[in-house]
Amino acid sequence: MSLPWALLSGLLFGLGLTIAGMTDPARVLGFLDLAGAWDPSLAFVMGAALLVTVPAFAWARRRHSSWSGAALQWPSARQLDRPLILGAALFGTGWGLAGLCPGPALANLVSGQLPVIGFVLAMVAGMGLREWTARR
Amino acid sequence: MSVLIQPELWAQAAVGGLLIGAAATLLLLGLGRVAGISGILGGLLASVRDRAVPAAADRAWRWWFLGGLLAGSALAGLLIGETSRSPTVGWGPLLLAGVLVGYGTRLGSGCTSGHGVCGLARFSTRSLVATLVFMAAGMATVFLTRHLLGGS
Numbered sequence: 354m355s356l357p358w359a360l361l362s363g364l365l366f367g368l369g370l371t372i373a374g375m376t377d378p379a380r381v382l383g384f385l386d387l388a389g390a391w392d393p394s395l396a397f398v399m400g401a402a403l404l405v406t407v408p409a410f411a412w413a414r415r416r417h418s419s420w421s422g423a424a425l426q427w428p429s430a431r432q433l434d435r436p437l438i439l440g441a442a443l444f445g446t447g448w449g450l451a452g453l454c455p456g457p458a459l460a461n462l463v464s465g466q467l468p469v470i471g472f473v474l475a476m477v478a479g480m481g482l483r484e485w486t487a488r489r
Numbered sequence: 490m491s492v493l494i495q496p497e498l499w500a501q502a503a504v505g506g507l508l509i510g511a512a513a514t515l516l517l518l519g520l521g522r523v524a525g526i527s528g529i530l531g532g533l534l535a536s537v538r539d540r541a542v543p544a545a546a547d548r549a550w551r552w553w554f555l556g557g558l559l560a561g562s563a564l565a566g567l568l569i570g571e572t573s574r575s576p577t578v579g580w581g582p583l584l585l586a587g588v589l590v591g592y593g594t595r596l597g598s599g600c601t602s603g604h605g606v607c608g609l610a611r612f613s614t615r616s617l618v619a620t621l622v623f624m625a626a627g628m629a630t631v632f633l634t635r636h637l638l639g640g641s
Contacts, residue, residue, distance in 0.1 A: 358519025373505020405510025440597020445626025458509020479591025
């Protein structure tokens with residue numbers, strides 16, 4: 354029974370992002386704007402999240418399977434390669450332009466605002482472009 | 490540089506962060522998956538082209554997670570009052586940003602959640618480097634658009 358876990362995890366994730374204020378693009382841009390009036394909130398979000406995930410992931414390391422019975426799937430890549438660096442640089446540039454990363458962008462669909470829908474469609478197109486070029 | 494002193498917002502940010510950490514933990518211990526939003530969404534797109542690879546069950550948990558993400562965000566709006574969700578830039582930069590975020594997160598194998606929260610938690614060098622790079626790129630972009638080109 355894995356689907357209830359996925360739903361619950363998504364719920365907590367959306368709740369957390371929104372309570373943290375990270376669904377407001379202006380707040381995220383405030384964090385990225387070191388030369389302006391710097392809003393450190395995003396650092397508190399990441400720090401608090403790591404406070405939970407660091408010990409939890411260390412504990413999970415010693416387990417072989419999840420509560421639903423499926424194997425724990427840890428990312429296996431180790432190399433610092435060009436796609437990693439270039440991808441992160443492109444993502445960061447987009448993030449700095451709009452103040453939106455994938456989680457908040459999807460969560461903000463609940464507002465029904467046209468610009469949010471536009472951003473998400475452009476993001477999906479970008480993901481599709483990567484899928485398409487990776488297969489050629 | 491000046492720092493905005495907003496202890497109440499910092500506390501909310503920390504509470505939100507704890508919830509995000511709990512969410513990532515539940516997904517790992519409950520299903521065995523790492524909670525990167527770009528990977529969860531991207532996995533659905535991969536299945537559009539290549540239906541044989543991710544089975545229906547693999548697509549199902551992704552939809553349930555994303556449904557939960559939207560429901561949780563709406564619920565938070567009800568609990569603490571709606572905050573702004575409006576992008577602050579015009580259509581041109583907004584759509585360009587969307588494509589860059591989509592393409593970049595898939596090429597770089599992760600976003601703020603996958604690299605920033607989950608990757609750092611397992612002390613992945615790849616994730617640390619990716620996080621430093623996207624933060625630096627984001628800060629450089631804001632500096633360029635706000636202060637050098639004088640957007641806002």
